[in-house]
Amino acid sequence: MKLFKGLIILFMLMFLMPEQGLAQRRYLRRLAAAEEAFSNHQYHNALNRYKKAYNRTRDRDNRNYIIFQMAESYRFINDTRRAEVNYRRLLRANYDEKEPIVLLHYGDMLRTNEKYDLAEEAYLAYIEKEPEDPRGHVGLESIKLALEWLENPTKYEVVNERRINTRDDEFAPRYADRNYRSIIFTSNRDGVTGKGIDDWTDKNYTALFYARRDPKGDWGTPVLADNNNLVNTGSHEGVAIFKQRFTNLYFTRCYSQRTEEESGMGCQIYMATRGGNSWSEPVKLELGGDSTNVVGHPTLSSDELMIIFSADFEGGIGGKDLWIATRESTTESFGMARNLGDIINTKGDEMFPFLREDSVLYFSSNGHPGMGGLDIFKSTLVDGEWQKPVNMQYPINSPGDDFGITFKPDEEKGFFSSNRRGGRGGDDIYSFIKPPLVFTLQGVIRNEANLQFVPDASIRMVGTDGSSVEGRTDARGFYSFAPSQLKPGTTYELTVNHDGFFTQTGKITTVDVFSNRDFKLDFMLDPIPDEAIPLPEIRYELAKWDLLPQYQDSLRGLITILDQNPTIVIELAAHTDSRNTFEFNDILSQRRAESVVNYLIERGIPPDRMVARGYGKRVPRKLEKDITVDGYTFEEGTLLDDPFIESLPTTSQREAAHQLNRRTEFRVLSRDYVPRRTAAQRTAERIEVVLNPDENIVNYRSGEHGEISVPCILNGYNLIFSLDTRDRNALRISLEQALRLLTEGAINRNDFEGDAERILGEGTITDRAVFNISELRIGNKTLENIKVTVIHRQTEPLVIGENVLKDYGELNIDRDKQQIIFN
CATH class of the missing domain: 2.40.70.10 (Acid Proteases)
Structure with missing residues (x-):
């Protein structure tokens, strides 16, 4: 009996061993086929083969590896939801202990799928395992920025061009004629010249198409840009740009299989010239690398002597980097390409560059902080150096892929492509425009003395752009300027005039204002009084009249008043305290008044707009408001004459009262001044000493x-x-x-x-x-x-x-x- 059982076991082992070897060989064959397709970027084909290999193995490690490769394949074909599911399976199997990168890619998929809380957890876990890799920190920053940008969108308005788009892919639009009424774009829609199915996407090959607006602005049916097998061929063509008056076309051609022309399956940049409805034979640009390199997405300077493109050259910083090459003339070849450096390029991919006005570079990247997938960035060339890229934010960017932007010259409008939610197909073409900023200005003008409205006041607005407009207040002191009268990037000086009031000025600016704004600027006009107006304190050395430098600032306000009110004539009156003789004080005050006038003449005030008068001690001051000097308060209405001063109990109080009497004042004599003299004339003609103000x-x-x-x-x-x-x-x-x-x-x-x-x-x-x-x-x-x-x-x-x-x-x-x- 025991022998019989042993024979049965031996027989079973003999039967199963060949079967297990055969299964292992089948698994290895299917895995090798999947790996080859993956390495050739045939991700859709690779997925089918990984699934078959998965079913041929029971080994946990083997299966986890296959799930990882499937997740990567889904990520490359932009199926972010299936990629997310497979990365999650790996995390449940603790595969991140072996491959921490799973956490990073899982976080990227969650962010693209707008699951920000889970994405944050994934990035934090990745940072804990790989603290030196900047991509985890970039992911965390991107979440914060994405939420902020979604909450505070820019002023760009984005529209899906549904009459161009299909359920397939349409992307990388560029203007195609001098009137900017047509575009050339890339698509894998029905009607392409290539007859194969792309093993990366399981979709048609791509070709270049035209779309044109009719006189009403509606899009016509897109047509092939070329159907003579010159530009559009059996391979992939796309991501093109016109230069040289829309005759020279630079475009990308990729080979999905080896040909006589290309021994590898990479991408290269070509140039063809349009003449009427026909094309010249395209010429390949020699930019470096070999036939296996992916080289594409050209953009050129206006003179076509500089080209910026995307490539996966050896020695780059990340996956696909932006490179630059130059040449001396358009008949020569471009020189050796150089990497744009780590200010532009990252460990991720930088693609789809667009050069605007030769000094602003737009491109798409998944390595800089962004909303998810590819985001559009711009960098400015300053003193020969590209500056730190700036994210274009929402709604230009989205949690999906946003790329291939182009601008109409001198305008904030154009097109780009995106696979964001709500589109018609995979990648769709969107138009965008940044509506002109709208500014308004209004305010109310009141009388400072009684707070009443000032009707019929003149208000003039002069801009740094040379514009000048004038308005008047209505019965309630209200004024306004319309949006057409205020422009972006301009500073405006406002001047308010009304008879019987000092001129007032104000200022607003639209410089660095990037959103619509209703400005409000009210004015309080000071009536021109009959009474003298005391100037801020001006002190003199004992028995001297020289205007000391430290008190010259006290006259700035008066200079401003005179500058703003060019038709007024004023009297400058100087007063002393009651000590010393009449004659001494009269002469001293006169000279002090003259010193102020002379100073104002030096500052450009015409001498015939001023009368200098010295009143000596003849006009004691009557206070128009409470004033505190050296800790002593003198009440409104107090006349600082000798009887009052002598009644004060302390010497320090009396000295404070004398100090208030020592003053310089001005008052307006007339308001219809017309320049009649030169600034070189002396003021002596108009100077007089008032010996007896009662006369x-x-x-x-x-x-x-x-x-x-x-x-x-x-x-x-x-x-x-x-x-x-x-x-x-x-x-x-x-x-x-x-x-x-x-x-x-x-x-x-x-x-x-x-x-x-x-x-x-x-x-x-x-x-x-x-x-x-x-x-x-x-x-x-x-x-x-x-x-x-x-x-x-x-x-x-x-x-x-x-x-x-x-x-x-x-x-x-x-x-x-x-x-x-x-x-």
């Missing part, structure tokens, strides 16, 4: 018949009035002068008594119309709210009777000195 002495001119003509300032405008000694209550203005004041804005319709429409409706002013004068200054005295009558037959600009002048004080007329003296 108002005004010089006048006498006519042939004893008429008295006196200077005055009416609503800020210089006039000469005639003194009427017979009609003592006269206050009359000529029609010509009244129209001037109305036209220049010194008065307006609201100043007239009665129906303004009737008074002003005929383009003139009716005879004996009455209007209100806001202020009339004679000498250093001002009357406000005076009524004046328009007389058509009057020839003198303004006539004022003696009784009216008495409102300025008791007057005496010194005919010898030709002076009117008000007491």
Whole structure:
């Protein structure tokens, strides 16, 4: 019985041993066939053979290896979902202990499939195993950037060109005519000239096609770019670019099988010339490598003396790198190619370059931080060096493959290709455009003194591009400038003017503003006051008048006011404290006022726009607001005269009060200045010492018949009035002068008594119309709210009777000195 059992076992062993050897041989044959297809980039063919080999082995290690190769094959044919599934199977079998790269590729597939949390875990695990490999860190950074870019897309608008695309692949579009109404692109759609099936993709061979827009902008049916077997042949043709007035075509040709022309199965770049509807025989460009190298995706400089292309040459940085070659003339061959370096190239693939304006390089890469798959980047040439690539972000890029971008010259529009979700087929052609930036500007102008709106203010906007536009505020002080008036990359200076107010300026800029923006810029206009305006503190050495350098900055604000308000004339008044004699203080203050005027002249202010006056100690300061000096607060309304100062309890308080009295002020005398003199003229002509400010002495001119003509300032405008000694209550203005004041804005319709429409409706002013004068200054005295009558037959600009002048004080007329003296 035991012997019988032993014979049975021996018989079984003898029977099974040949069978096991045969199965192993079949497995090895199928594995070898799969490996050969994989090494020849025939990934679809390799997948079928790996599956058969998988079924011929029970060995766990063998099976895990096959799953790894299948995952890689799926990754190469862009079947990211099946690749993800197979990498996950490997991780469950702990295959990453043997091949850590599984974690990296698994993370890449998850990122492309938008499973960012799982992708992050995979990258972290890979970094733990391979901390020196930058690809894991790039993957982590890419997740962060992808989420940020999806949340904050750029301004590009992207459209799938569905009338061009099919369920097959359409990619790498380039413009094909001078009017930029047609494109040449690569496709494996039905109708290609090659009759084989590509073992990499299990799809048709690729060929070059044209698509053209009709006059309405609609795409016609794409047609073969060549059907005479010159450019399009039985091999793969694609990724082309036109140069030299759209006659020279540079394109890529790949061989899926060995031919008499090519002993290997690589890719090369060719050039053919278009003449009418025919092509010259393509000429291969000798750029290095051999027939097994993949060389393609050409882009050239405008003069065709430089070419940038993608290749897997030995000595590169990653898989496929970008290389550059140059030549001296278009009749010569290109010289030895050199790698663009690690600023452009990575351990991944860099492909599909496009050179724009010879200085900006666009290309696609899966090695730089990106959203997933191939992303489009751009790099700028600065001083002969390519700068760090910048990701074009979403929506140009997506979690899928985005590549083959081209631009219309001088415009932010063009085409690219992508296999992103929502497409019609595999790779689709998309158009893109970056709509022009839209900027608007608006604001409100108010009166600083009372916060009321300022209507009819003029606001002028001048751009650094040389543009100049002007607008006015409405009844509520509102102004606006339309989008057509504001351009990108421009800085605008705004100047606001209105009678009775100091000019204000403001600035906005659209430089480095990359999104639409509604600018808002409000202004508060300062009314020009009748009262003197104290300047920031200017101190002098004891009994001296030289303007010290450290106090010159205090005058910058005044210089700005004078520059911004070129029609005003000002008085610069200097005051001392009450110590020392009248004569000493009068002379000292006068010289101090002159020193300020001279400084302003040196800074370009015309001398006839300034009057220097020294008031000595004659005008103690009355505070218009609370002021704190050296810790002591003096309240608004305080008159800093000697009785007040002497009443202060401490010496330091009294010294602080004296300090406030020592001041330099300015006030506006008129607002209709017209340049009449050169800056070289001295100011002495206009300098006078006020010996007694309680007296108002005004010089006048006498006519042939004893008429008295006196200077005055009416609503800020210089006039000469005639003194009427017979009609003592006269206050009359000529029609010509009244129209001037109305036209220049010194008065307006609201100043007239009665129906303004009737008074002003005929383009003139009716005879004996009455209007209100806001202020009339004679000498250093001002009357406000005076009524004046328009007389058509009057020839003198303004006539004022003696009784009216008495409102300025008791007057005496010194005919010898030709002076009117008000007491």
